[in-house]
Amino acid sequence: MARLPWRTPLWSAPGAAPDMRLAAELPAHAQRCADLVTALVTERRAVPLAQDGGLERTVTLAAALGLSTIAWTLWRECETPDPLLALDRFADLEATVRFEAAAVRVRVPMGRRHADLLRGGLLADVPDVAWLGGRTLTFSAG
Structure with missing residues (x-):
């Protein structure tokens, strides 16, 4: 383990060459993480x-992971993927959900966010979803 030259103690793994640019960005990333926790735990509780x-903790963790995946998939090429930004951008996206014997159908309104999700491949059908009783999750525009 090696101590990195920084104003607060930071350590690197043994044999790892520290990237000082990444170390310099750590406080900003830690603040973004704190902001996400605040948003999901105090402002928009899942249950x-x-x-x-x-x-509550399990659903919050799943939401954070889902938002992070969406942000990474959609915006990693043009900006820093930020799950809180994904939450803000998709917070007012409405959808209609219908439960049927063989499928759960989600209709997402046409618009910029629908286009983002479609382009990112996030509106593909998901077959045999365990927590939906083995139903297929389908998406459509509307």
Whole structure:
């Protein structure tokens, strides 16, 4: 382990060549992470009426992972992928969901965000979704 030359203690793994540019960006990334936690835990709780904190933590983690995946998939080429930015950009996206015997159908309105999701391949059908009873999750425009 090697101590990096920084105003607060930072350490690198043994044998790893430290990238000082990345180390310099760490405080900003830590603040972005704190902002995401604040947004998901205090401002937009996933399961506000749940008595069990474990469910809230699990759903919040899944939401953070999903938002991070969306941000990475859609914007990694043009800007720093930020799950909080994905939350802000998609917060008002409405959709209609229909449950059928063999499928769960999601209709997403046409527009910029629909185009982003389609271009990123995030509107492809997902077959045999376990938590939907083995149904296929389908997306369409509307």
